[in-house]
Amino acid sequence: MAxxxxxxxxxxxxxxxxxxxxxxxxxxxxERLDVGYILDIRDFPGHEAERYMTKDFNDILNDPKVQxxxxxxxxxxPAYEFTKELLERGKSVVTSNKELVATYGPxxxxxxxxxQANYLFEASVGGGIPVLRPMMSCLLANDILRIAGIxxxxxxxxxxxxxHHGKDFEQALKDAQEKGYAxxxxxxxxxxxxxxxxxxxxxxxxxxxxVDYNNIPTEGICDITLDDxxxxxxxxxxxxxxxxxxxxxxxxxxxxxxPMLVSRQSPLAGVDDVYNAIVITGDALGKSMFYGxxxxxxxxxxxxxxxMIDCVKHLKAPKRCTVWKRCGDDMMLPCEEKETAMFVRTAxxxxxxxxxxxxxxxxxxxKAGEIGFVTPVLPEGALDARLExxxxxxxxxxxxEIE
Ligand code: HSE
Numbered sequence: 430m431a432x433x434x435x436x437x438x439x440x441x442x443x444x445x446x447x448x449x450x451x452x453x454x455x456x457x458x459x460e461r462l463d464v465g466y467i468l469d470i471r472d473f474p475g476h477e478a479e480r481y482m483t484k485d486f487n488d489i490l491n492d493p494k495v496q497x498x499x500x501x502x503x504x505x506x507p508a509y510e511f512t513k514e515l516l517e518r519g520k521s522v523v524t525s526n527k528e529l530v531a532t533y534g535p536x537x538x539x540x541x542x543x544x545q546a547n548y549l550f551e552a553s554v555g556g557g558i559p560v561l562r563p564m565m566s567c568l569l570a571n572d573i574l575r576i577a578g579i580x581x582x583x584x585x586x587x588x589x590x591x592x593h594h595g596k597d598f599e600q601a602l603k604d605a606q607e608k609g610y611a612x613x614x615x616x617x618x619x620x621x622x623x624x625x626x627x628x629x630x631x632x633x634x635x636x637x638x639x640v641d642y643n644n645i646p647t648e649g650i651c652d653i654t655l656d657d658x659x660x661x662x663x664x665x666x667x668x669x670x671x672x673x674x675x676x677x678x679x680x681x682x683x684x685x686x687x688p689m690l691v692s693r694q695s696p697l698a699g700v701d702d703v704y705n706a707i708v709i710t711g712d713a714l715g716k717s718m719f720y721g722x723x724x725x726x727x728x729x730x731x732x733x734x735x736x737m738i739d740c741v742k743h744l745k746a747p748k749r750c751t752v753w754k755r756c757g758d759d760m761m762l763p764c765e766e767k768e769t770a771m772f773v774r775t776a777x778x779x780x781x782x783x784x785x786x787x788x789x790x791x792x793x794x795x796k797a798g799e800i801g802f803v804t805p806v807l808p809e810g811a812l813d814a815r816l817e818x819x820x821x822x823x824x825x826x827x828x829x830e831i832e
Contacts, residue, residue, distance in 0.1 A: 430461045431741040432494040435501055436486070436511060438469040438478065441525055441552070442501035444730030445737075446478050460741050462734075465495050490514055497740040499733050500524040509533050516540040516548060521744070523736035525552035525729050531626035535639045535753045545747050549736040554580065554627045555705045557728030558721040559735075564634050564709065565751060571711025573635040575675040577829060580627040582703035582724040583611045583618040584650050584670045588688075589701040591658050592667050598653060610703055610724075620649035621670060621686040628672030631707070632684050636676055639753035640684055644761050648687040657824055660774065660801045663792045666690045667698050671829055681762035689829045690772045690803075697829070765810025770828040774801045776821025785818050799823060806830075 433449070435442050446464060455461050466489045467481045489495055498515050500522055502508045508529050512522050517540060524530065530537075530550045541548035551561045555578075564573070579585050583605055590601035602619065605611035617623045629642040650670050661668050669691045674684040691698045696718050700706040705723025710716050722728035739748070775782065776799050782789050789802040799821065804812055816822060 430463055431496055431744070432465040432492070433462050433497045433499070433737055433741075434466040434468070434489045434495050435464065435499045436468045436489070437500065437502035438467050438471070438473065438482070439501065439503070440726045441729045441733065442467070442469075442499070443478070444726035445499050445501060445733050448727070448730050448734045449737075450477065454738055458738050458742055462497075462737060462741060465489075465492065486511060490518060495520060496744055497521045497523070497737050499737060500526060500529075501733070502526070503528070505529055505532060512537055512548070513540060516544055516546050519544045519546050521547040521549070521740035521747075523547075523549045523552075523733055523740060525550070525556075525733055527553040527623070527626040527630060531629045531642045534630070534633060535755050538752050541747065542752055547740045547743060547747050549739060550630070551736050552729045552732035554630050555707060555719065555721070556582070556723040556725060557731040558705060558707070558719050558723060559732070560707050560709075560719040561630070561634055563719065564631075568709065568711050568714065568717075571713045573676070573709060573711055575710040576628070576631050576635060576673070576707065577697065578628065578631065578672045578707035579669055579697055579700050579705050580624040580672040580707070580723065581618055581621075581670060582705055582722075583615065584621075584624070585700065585705070586610050586703045587619070588650060588653070588668055588670065591653070591655060593701070595655065597655055598651065619651055621647040624670060624672045624686045628674055628684055628686060631672070632674040632682060633753050634751060635674065635709075636682055637751065637753065638682070638756045638760060640674070640682060640761075641755075641758075644758055645684045645686060646764060647685070650688050652824070653688055654824075656774075656796050657826065659795045660772065660792055661690055663795065663801075664690065664772070664790075664803065666692050668826065669697060669700075669829075671697070673829070677762060680760070682760055683762040683764070683767045685764070687827055689827045691829045692831050694831055695829060765813070766808050768806050768808050769812070770806045770830070771804045771812055771816075772801060772824075772826045772828055773804065773816065773819075774799055774823040774825075775819045776823070777819040781819060785815050803828060
């Protein structure tokens with residue numbers, strides 16, 4: 430019997446309890462997972478979890494029988510301090526807290542390694558979608574070349590409503606809030622910060638070096654209009670918020686979060702509503718796509734409980750799946766060197782555009798007084814320099830390359 434604890438009884442924490450309370454994993458794991466404590470500052474009178482509730486973290490910390498803890502609090506503090514103390518006592522910790530992993534991942538993974546414990550966080554990226562563990566085991570034979578993902582369900586829902594139902598951003602956001610997808614303060618989602626933490630974690634796992642999210646340029650979807658959506662349609666594409674990371678031959682890592690034009694030929698183009706999907710390109714396998722529910726109570730709890738089971742199965746032989754080194758910022762490729770094609774809307778004439786980009790693919794007839802065009806693939810710095818020669822640029826969106 431393995432005694433486990435849950436810290437934080439919010440949406441995901443209560444989902445973890447629900448699964449653990451309703452299922453017996455003995456056949457799958459050879460062990461029973463018994464909830465010993467649930468830590469929350471709130472009371473839950475009458476709830477079936479009530480008998481496990483405590484307000485004192487020390488109950489969990491000082492109980493030697495508790496070997497695995499699910500940190501479901503979110504936020505940095507006190508989640509960091511709690512996780513640190515638990516790992517120092519040799520207790521394994523699992524989490525869905527992408528902010529914590531993306532901020533203190535190197536220290537917490539190091540602590541886990543030093544104390545023969547595990548720190549696992551499958552649920553921090555893609556909710557219930559298995560992606561981190563496949564990267565760390567099934568894809569080990571590959572050099573990962575590129576990652577491109579729809580990593581945020583709320584923004585994908587908003588964009589899907591704009592694309593398929595002609596709602597503008599404000600209407601679609603209101604809908605997302607009414608459906609309970611978007612937070613009342615939706616900034617972390619719509620400004621791209623949530624996706625930024627997730628691509629930072631994916632890139633750190635892919636290349637074994639800590640990719641600091643502060644070094645990842647991040648744009649959200651607040652400025653996307655129905656005109657942009659229509660231009661994309663004319664280019665047989667859709668607009669998606671993409672977390673993107675790649676590595677070049679010199680080992681420099683590039684990462685970015687931005688709305689991108691995605692061709693309908695890409696498997697990511699058909700990923701709609703609150704679903705997430707991550708396409709990983711490996712040198713041996715080529716592309717593989719991981720798809721499913723990226724958020725929500727039971728989908729996220731599904732990944733958390735799987736991590737708890739994994740910890741229980743590796744109590745005496747910690748997996749030490751990864752350790753991230755903090756490296757200098759010079760491991761990142763400067764954005765101006767990254768090659769990309771760009772979709773641009775401009776008030777300049779067709780002739781003026783073709784004088785700057787003779788190979789441009791022009792799209793007109795969407796909005797009076799402007800045209801759109803797609804540039805050839807060029808380093809971003811060179812693109813910027815050429816774009817300065819045009820007038821009235823209303824929008825610019827990177828184009829996701831079809832691999
Ligand atoms: N707010 C996130 C999303 C869920 O909409 O995808 C958890 O990461």
